[in-house]
Amino acid sequence: MKKKRQPTVSIGSEDAIVQLADLFRLMGDPTRLRIILTCLDVPISVGDIAARLDLSPSLVSHHLRLLKAARVLRGERRGKQIFYSALDAHIRCVIDDMVAHVGEPLDIEEAE
Amino acid sequence: MKKKRQPTVSIGSEDAIVQLADLFRLMGDPTRLRIILTCLDVPISVGDIAARLDLSPSLVSHHLRLLKAARVLRGERRGKQIFYSALDAHIRCVIDDMVAHVGEPLDIEEAE
DNA sequence: ACAACATATCAACACCTATTCATATATTAG
DNA sequence: CTAATATATGAATAGGTGTTGATATGTTGT
Structure with a gap:
């Protein structure tokens, strides 16, 4: 068993929601998001x-x-320096989806 | 002219990053995330x-x-009440991806 | 018109958090 | 060892933000 894909997960648990929100909140800061994006590449x-x-x-x-504690990034020491990179590929998917959302913000607009 | 999944590299502009972070920040509050999830269903x-x-x-x-202003949800009036629902399906994808990320917090990966 | 209900807005407070600066720890070179 | 570099940590502060309660706006009935 390597990976199990869960489709639309029913997140009714309070803990799960708080954990999710915690991750979103981490990505909700421009500076931190820039850092994440920088580490996503290499x-x-x-x-x-x-x-x-x-x-x-x-x-x-x-x-x-914070990002390391939240398992978004991981750090690997190489001599004096520590290189950070994405822990897995999910974050990239999340960002891509959000970019797609931003890319087409307007669809229907009846009442405003 | 049709939009597909664009890689994360295409967001280099400051405005785009701020806009993205703004959306993530909105989803970063447990109460707001609960509200979003409630509206996603119906x-x-x-x-x-x-x-x-x-x-x-x-x-x-x-x-x-806030969610309406950020184009995450939309409101439709029906009599005295106003019914809110997701503006598009991207948010659901974002959440699903993040749930997948949370689902596998630890996984040693050297090769991908 | 009015009353009753549903939603929105305003103001205020309490709490959280991002940033800065100073300092500490870790690694390598000489 | 010391010096120099790289990263981490601690404290303090300024600005942001979620929540509450009161009030306003809008809608449907009588």
């Missing part, structure tokens, strides 16, 4: 993330800690 | 949402305003 060090996004290494590290 | 009135989730109509209305 493993990248903290300093390089900070340099590319023009952020302080401290701030990047703070966000990385 | 169009439901404000009062029924409040009753089912045990929330004040005022709070539900407040959240609905």
